[in-house]
Amino acid sequence: MNIVVTGGAGFLGSRVIRLLLERKDQGTPPIAFDRIVSFDLVESPVDDPHVTSVVGDIADPALIASVITPDTVAVYHLAAVLSGGSEDDFDLAMRVNVDGTRALLEAARTTGTRPRFLFTSSLAVFGGPMPARVPENLATQPESTYGAFKAIGELLVNEYSRKGFVDGRVLRLPTISVRPGRPNSAASSFASGILREPLNGVASSCPVPQDTRMWLSSPDTAVRNLVHALEVDGAELGQWRTLNLPGISVTVGQMLDSLERVGGTEARALVTDEPDQRVMDIVCSWPGDFDVERPLALGFARDESFDEVVAQYRDEFVPAH
Template sequence: MKLVVTGGAGFLGARLIGTLLSQGAAPGFPEFSSIVSADLAPCPVTDPRVRSVIGNIADKDFVESIVTPDVVAVYHLAAVVSGQAEADFDLGMAVNLDGTRTLLEACRRLPKPPRFVFASSLAVFGGKLPDLVPDDIAVMPQSSYGAQKAIGELLVNDFSRKGFVDGRVCRLPTIVVRPGKPNAAASSFASGIIREPLAGVESVCPVPAGTRLWISSPATVIANLIHAGSVEGARFEGHRTVNLPGLSVTVAEMLESLERVGGKEARARVGFREDDRVKNIVLSWPGDFDVSRGLSLGFRQDGDFDSVVRSHMGDHGL
């Protein structure tokens, strides 16, 4: 039996694959003996149980070649990120929407409905929202990326209702601190204002200091994605979408943590220069959520942002 992870060469996908291999199947998680990483590049995890296949998830033939009858679960992480999807509408639609449906249709033809974990985003939200946003509020995305993710959520819920897949949609908080270099995501700065200063590099924040963000550490997001694959589908009670628990912090509060944990010199390396393109996208996202349902389902939450900064420093020997 095997798992398929789309986007397996990326930061999140590779870390998910590595964690699944190191800890094995958790209680309730489908038993598997191998993992297929599907991406535009090889998976960096070197393990005989991992097979990297290179291709585009919008390609029907490619998808059908990896979604074979022995697939017990799919983690759909591949996506064109927010800023890039906004700049290139056709690319975002091809990958984020057409690719998701192509993958679901391939799963629909399997002899047994697989667990299907879809990584969604806070970008599905927009417009006037309550202070604490629940799982079941109507979504009103303010970007092409958000619209594509919202449609993907509906597809996973409907394919689950029909019994084609055993789906669960995880709306991921902004992941902080991501290692590596900045990318085209509108939220990329949230890691950059911590990662770069701790590495001795200056960073520019494109949104106001009072901007409130919903964030989670990489380790907690990975643990929650794995948990999503372990939860029995009936526990979602017909609504397969859950806002993953996170921390509600302002940029100013993040920088206060940076100074407490990383020192004044690190904090001094962060400046502000507003970017309307990024700001307009980010300010449409909610900054706090009612996560009582997610916590009742067993999803976990980081303790505080200081611990998130410390974890990053520990992981990278800073």
């Protein structure tokens, strides 16, 4: 029995794999499995005898069919062209984010075993006029290519679940902050950069107004929620399998206040305001607060405070702080 993780070599994917292995070692796996298959453009950084890497194109149906088999009990679909990259290359985003998702679902359907299928979506599916706090049943109205293609993926997963082809779970992730490493092509990459770089003594710029409200989750909490989603009984989710995962609602100004409290005035002074209309057009269309009563009742977690989120990054990644 295996679990397939697309994007398994990435930041979230590798952490999901590590937590799945940790839970298995503890005798509390969210679902019984013997092996994890990381499916990505490069090999997984997780060195473990229970992990196999398959390197290839997510939109290659023949390769996907060799990866997702009747032995596959679950699929984590994390791979995607991110928001900024999707806006820049419509055709690539269509091939990966739409065609790739459908090919994975078709391969899962072909097994005939109804594997659990976990699709990571985004708050980018929302746009247009929105209430201050988004209810669970608000219709999607994306204002970006990334958001539109994620919304298509959500409908596909729900339809394949309704038909009984897969046991789907659509998980709308908050923006993840603070991510270590280099900036990526996400329009929201600054939500990590304005914290990560200053904590490491490097200047950073903020491309959106400081009153922009963000819906954020620490990496650790996001990964715990992704693994928890695997063990939630599909019957508890009902027919509509889409969940807005818990986050913290803070303005960019409040994020910078947390940076100053955790990293000091010197770190805060390294952040300057440099408006970027391209980033604002995408990020400022996203909601900044959600009603998450149902996911919390289902056992999903949220961070306690954004100060703790910033401190989590500092303690793990900043030397000699």
